Amino acid sequence: MTQTSHKTPFYAWSTVSNSQLLSWLGIDEKDFFDQLHNPLELGEAGRKIHAAYVLGRRNFWYANESSVITSSQSAYMALSPKFELLEQEVFVVMYLNRAHHIQGVHEIARGGISAALVDLRLLFKPAIV
Structure with missing residues (x-):
């Protein structure tokens, strides 16, 4: 060696x-x-x-924002390091371009242990703008 x-x-x-x-x-x-x-x-x-x-x-996760997301498994692999140890429910949206590269990840809502309320306007606004 x-x-x-x-x-x-x-x-x-x-x-x-x-x-x-x-x-x-x-x-x-x-x-x-x-x-x-x-x-x-x-x-x-x-x-x-x-x-x-x-x-x-x-x-x-921060080093892999250019990852290609082709399945729920690849989405999980991209997001799990950042969110897997949280003790409350978090609603996160991953925005992709046509080539399936991550354009952004936005936290829409945080809730309690088992639920998070989501406002649809907040969900779609970053994708449209």
């Missing part, structure tokens, strides 16, 4: 292997992945990694 410097530019970190990233943190790869299902067992460094992973998933 090639040794990668700690001075690797941030934008290139996606090319660094999991084992290398964990070794930078002084964490044993086997133990980490065995305990990953329960973040409470990971220790402080493991919890930090798990928190960074969750934050990365939530913010990954």
Whole structure:
């Protein structure tokens, strides 16, 4: 395995292997992945990694606004990092162009635990303007 410097530019970190990233943190790869299902067992460094992973998933959506949406599954994959952990009902509209690229995502309404009231004027206004 090639040794990668700690001075690797941030934008290139996606090319660094999991084992290398964990070794930078002084964490044993086997133990980490065995305990990953329960973040409470990971220790402080493991919890930090798990928190960074969750934050990365939530913010990954911003980098993929140019994704092509061809199915409900691809729409879910585009939106889930931003909305999957919310504890209340949110009505969101994804506007696409003819090539199925995301033109915008707008939150129309927030509700309680099980419902959100939607005003149709608010729903269609961004699509028409």
